[in-house]
Amino acid sequence: MAIKGDTTGEPDETFFVNLSGATNATLADAQGVGTILNDDLPPGAYVRSTAGAPWSATSNEAAMNRVFGTNNWQDLRYETVNVGVLLSPVTRAIYMEGSDVDATEMENFLTANIAAIQNWVSNGGSLFLNAAPNEDNGMSMGFGVTLLYSDPTATGTARSPRCSRRSGARESSGATTGSSATRSWRGCRAGYWARA
16 A cells, blocks of 8 residues: 655544455454554644743633644643754744743753754744743843843833824723732723733
8 A cells, every 4th residue: 555645734533444245254343443643743833831831821822723723733841842853844833932930941941952943943944932931030032132031020111103192092001910010001092002
């Protein structure tokens, strides 16, 4: 039997074989079940820590499902991922999560593997690094970028050009309390906002 392989990630497939017309025998079970196991890696990967999902939310997984199809992506952890497989040409897009309790683990992973990650990107891979940390004090994200967050109590403001007084948009502001600091926010009616 010829096998035509592909590299498309897909669910395992089940098939049935029905037996009939036995000669000089009785069929106790006339149906056999076989399963073709998917051995192809999906093109997208989401990597976070075993410490938990950031803020215990599943919105990142939902976004991966919208982009790649339900469960048609690799759900991996910094602590256990096979870096050689992750950074292979089969994987075309990687989302690395470094928010909340995943910051230190992302920093350690980047530090240990930055040369390989930069090579993978220079060979055509797409990389999304997400960091809104609640631990440690900063990290080198490679590619000449360093994220510093040494003072979690600092106040920052952002303003959308759409909220200028000349445009007539109304601004609003407020405060929310996070796990490490009170954060202020300012937004306009159009829904653009930023927090610090």
